Amino acid sequence: MSTAGKVIKCKAAVAWEVKKPLSIEQVEVAPPKAHEVRIKILATGICRSDDHVISGAFAMPFPIVLGHEAAGVVESVGEGVTCVKPGDKVIPLFVPQCGKCTSCRSTKGNLCSEHDLSEARGLMLDGTSRFTCKGKSLHNFISTSTFTEYTVVHENAVVKIDAAAPLEKVCLIGCGFSTGYGAAVQTAKVEPGSTCAVFGLGGVGLSAVMGCKAAGASRIIGVDINKDKFPKAKEMGATECVNPLDFKKPINEVLFDLTDGEGVDYSFEVIGRVDTMVCDFRNWTAK
Structure with missing residues (x-):
């Protein structure tokens, strides 16, 4: 039965407080809005940056779903999305690529103006979250949040990959590699x-x-x-x-x-x- 357009209940590793261990919780993941993509995460790496958030070295709002080095399959897309379709293998991008701002058009860098690295709002571009747990809204981590079975990203923060790519390996392209x-x-x-x-x-x-x-x-x-x-x-x-x-x-x-x-x-x-x-x-x- 299709889950498109419906809230998905799944497991996620939630960071409730700084310097506290991650907690495996059941979360609700809302459907993607216009120009958003919901992804079934099948492989994710653990990066030092995730640990920096837990330790407090990288200031982010809590509670939060961390993770940013992953690969998965598109479950559903919101209105207006044309870059990917359900069933596509993809990698989430913690540095979005709008293709229009000065940084995206420059050959010397690619730190898109839509990134969430310095302001650290922990929210989607419309200022809201797609995650809830125990009736409380959870923050998004740098446009990705991959320590979860399902996540929602903006279409600028996802790229389609080869259908034959082994997800447990190519997830490293999302950050480390x-x-x-x-x-x-x-x-x-x-x-x-x-x-x-x-x-x-x-x-x-x-x-x-x-x-x-x-x-x-x-x-x-x-x-x-x-x-x-x-x-x-x-x-x-x-x-x-x-x-x-x-x-x-x-x-x-x-x-x-x-x-x-x-x-x-x-x-x-x-x-x-x-x-x-x-x-x-x-x-x-x-x-």
């Missing part, structure tokens, strides 16, 4: 033959390694204190890996030694620690 890969290819614009260092070999770091390789870097040095990550990093394109704990001297000096005192052309800090960033900056030199 595009962040790391894009940092190398789009932001830094790594050049063929260059030498790169990637600090942190988690999901985003490995994506940066892949981006450096795709851009033609001749040396890609992975840096991490967990040597168990090295085999996968090399599989993804790292030419060598170093563990700072194996050396008595600072890692920036180690990297200078590895590059005959020249340093690297591009350096990526993919951990999010200030002390690593300071070392990262000292390690970088332009040839």
